[in-house]
Every structure is written in C-alpha cells, then in structure tokens.
Amino acid sequence: MQNDDSSHQATRSARDAVWRGLKGQCPACGEGRLFPRFLKPATSCPQCGEALDGHQADDFPSYIVILLLGHILIPTMIEVNYLFDIPLGWQSIIWPAMALTLALSMIQPVKGGVIGYQWARRMHGFAR
Template sequence: MTESASPPLPERPWRRAVGRGLRNRCPACGKGAIFGRFLKPASACRQCGEALDGHEADDFPSYIVIIVLGHIMVPTMIEVNSALAIPFAWQAGLWPTLAFVLAAAMIQPVKGGVIAFQWARRMHGFAHRG
C-alpha cells in the first residue's frame, strides 16, 4: 500500500500577516476588515472569503495589553511625579483614566495581531486550511 503525500500548504509570512492584523485587515488579503464589531472578529473576510473564525485568541491579547501598558505607565508616572508636583487627588483621576484610554486604544489592534499570527502559523482552527 502506498500513501499519497498531501501537497505542501502555501507559506504564510507571519510578519506581513501580523502587520495586517494590527491594522484591522484580513491577514490573507490585507483588504477586508478582520473585525465586524469592536472586538468581535468577522467569521470570514468580505473581500477574499478567508475564514477567520478559527482563532483562539482568548485572553492573550489582554495579557499583552496589560504588560505593554505597565511598561508605558509606570515609567511615565515616575517621571511625571519626579518632575511635577501634581496633587494626589488629580493623580487619582489622571492615571486610571489614561490607562483606560490607552488600553481601549490598544486592545483591538493587539487582538487582530494575535489572530493574524495564529492564521499565519496555522494554529488552532486554522490548522487544516489552505
């Protein structure tokens, strides 16, 4: 008995895919939107038809945002506090507000990048797709 080997799947460059995902674009064609709503990925690209529902991003984008945000906020808070004498009451409103705004701005691009990376590496639900 001879088994026929399946043809190799086409390569998916992960850097290009992640760049597209960070810009809310389909990792395959770069034209269609990866998200249908703010954090709800589209089931498929409206331009090329590539299925996007195989991702398992789960909480990983949130962890990335928390780590990056911590590396931005902590040094900023230290520098601002050493340079300026901002009253504590103002800081109690300033830093959480800034953290919320930055986190809201970062979460969608980061999730798009994670989904695109999974697509490029054929991880999870993208494993057996051409």
C-alpha cells in the same frame, strides 16, 4: 504511510499577517475588515472569503495589553512625579483615565495581531 499535506501548503508570512491584523485587516488578503464590531472578528473575510472564525485569541491579547500598559505607564508616572508636583487627588483621576484610554485603544490592534499570527502559523482552526 500518512499523506502529509503540510509540506505542500503555501507558506504564510507571519510579519505581514501580524501587521495586517494590527491594522484591523484580513491576515490573508489585507483588504477586508477583520473586525466588523469592536472586538468581534468577522467569521470570514468579505473580500477573499478566508475563514477567520478559527482563532483562539481568548485572553492573550489582554495579557499583552497589560504588559504594554505597565511598561508605558509606570515609567511615565515615575517621571511625572519626579518633574512635577501634581496633587494626589488629580493623579488618582489622571492615571486610571490614561490607563483606560490606552487599554481601549490597544486591545483591538493587539487582538488582530494575535489572530494574524495564528493564521500565519496555521494554529487552531487555521490549519486548513
């Protein structure tokens, strides 16, 4: 008979962990910084010591950002083209700049949310 310690582990709130990750905080305590650099997560929380290097966020945050960008930019582009007569040259500057700005502003919070979810569900290296 195997000793299953998973039933004795404390439950982790996925909602709280994802919210803390979105804010760039440690999913365990909500105090320490999750990202000391732009997209480089800390190896451990400076406040509570929770190991954070077990994540495997990989490309998933990028896919989420692309999905969100499509749902934000496409309707906006359609509406702006319907309401205003903006020359195509200006649009070729405005829309890529807006896409780049939105992508850069969303990628870190989304990656933090993915790491928070993985931590809450004890996925990959967070199974301890």
